[in-house]
Every structure is written in structure tokens, then in C-alpha cells.
Amino acid sequence: MNKTLAIDLDSVLADTMKIWTLIYSNIHNTTITKDDIKAWDIRKILPISAQEISEIFIYVWIHRWKEIPPTEPDLAYIIRQLHKKGYRISILTKRERETVPYVANWLDYYDIFSDDLIFIYDATPKAMYKFDILVDDAPINLIDVVSPKVGILFNQPWNLEFDWPIRVNSISSIENTL
Numbered sequence: 001m002n003k004t005l006a007i008d009l010d011s012v013l014a015d016t017m018k019i020w021t022l023i024y025s026n027i028h029n030t031t032i033t034k035d036d037i038k039a040w041d042i043r044k045i046l047p048i049s050a051q052e053i054s055e056i057f058i059y060v061w062i063h064r065w066k067e068i069p070p071t072e073p074d075l076a077y078i079i080r081q082l083h084k085k086g087y088r089i090s091i092l093t094k095r096e097r098e099t100v101p102y103v104a105n106w107l108d109y110y111d112i113f114s115d116d117l118i119f120i121y122d123a124t125p126k127a128m129y130k131f132d133i134l135v136d137d138a139p140i141n142l143i144d145v146v147s148p149k150v151g152i153l154f155n156q157p158w159n160l161e162f163d164w165p166i167r168v169n170s171i172s173s174i175e176n177t178l
């Protein structure tokens with residue numbers, strides 16, 4: 001049986017916060033970048049409500065999705081190589097329903113392959129889904145992952161303080177970690 005590699009979308013495949021911070025900066029006439037977001041709760045960094053965080057996020061996906069860069073060059077090739085090496089690629093993403101068509105567009109546009117694509121709308125923990133390995137930038141998604149499942153934290157400025165044994169900087173470095 002091939003191992004299923006579940007991969008989060010936002011900030012693991014799609015570098016969403018690069019455009020999120022750009023839009024935030026335009027609205028508030030400031031120059032915040034992704035590297036400034038050094039806490040999981042953005043409200044600890046910026047004077048913003050939870051509602052505006054979500055509104056900008058949805059706006060980015062609906063209106064600026066094409067500009068969201070993949071997290072590394074050649075991501076399409078890297079994912080295909082993982083698939084060829086026998087990993088079943090499952091993209092596992094929790095999100096607002098209205099962004100779903102644009103996520104599909106983004107994956108198409110950047111030619112990102114997957115064996116399945118799972119959208120989570122409710123509060124079911126990602127750890128409940130079927131996978132062998134989960135790559136995610138959100139500590140909260142990893143804390144429930146228990147052996148024999150493996151959780152890999154994808155490094156981002158907002159998760160560097162979280163104590164987790166397995167971390168990667170890129171999808172291309174996952175294989176060396178396993």
C-alpha cells in the first residue's frame with residue numbers, strides 16, 4: 001500500500017500570506033510583509049479583528065488567487081516526483097466554501113497534482129482524516145497527530161516558537177525527513 005501524504009494548502013503549497021499582507025498593507029497604508037507575522041494569532045501582531053482577517057483571506061482567494069505564489073519554484077514537479085515515488089498525494093484544506101472554486105483554479109493554474117482534494121468546512125480535526133503523513137503550518141492541526149501517523153511542521157514565521165520535532169522549510173525537503 002502506498003503511503004498517503006496529506007498536504008495542507010494555505011502556507012504549505014500556496015504562499016497565501018504574501019498576498020494577504022500585501023492587501024492588508026494597501027488597505028491600512030502600511031508595509032507589513034509575511035515575515036512580520038510572527039505569531040499564529042495575527043491579532044497579536046496587527047490591530048485587526050478576526051472578521052477582517054477572514055474577509056481579507058476570502059478576498060485574496062476570490063480576487064487575487066492568480067498572484068498567490070507557490071511556496072517554492074518547481075512545486076508542480078516536486079509534487080509529481082513524490083507521487084511517482086509512490087506517495088498518494090492528498091491535499092487537505094480547511095476553508096470557507098466560497099473560496100473553493102478559486103482553490104481549484106489555483107491548483108490547475110500552477111499545475112499542482114493530487115490524488116484527492118479534501119475541503120473541510122466544519123471543525124473536524126485534520127488528524128481524524130485518513131493519511132500516513134500530514135504536512136501543515138498550523139500547530140493546532142499537528143497536536144492531535146499520533147503514531148503511527150506522522151506530523152511534519154512546515155516552517156513559517158508564525159510557528160517557529162512551537163515545539164515540534166519534525167520540521168521542513170519546503171516540500172522538496174520532505175523526502176529526506178521521512
Ligand SMILES: [Mg+2]
Nearest residue numbers: 008010011137
Ligand atoms: Mg495552512
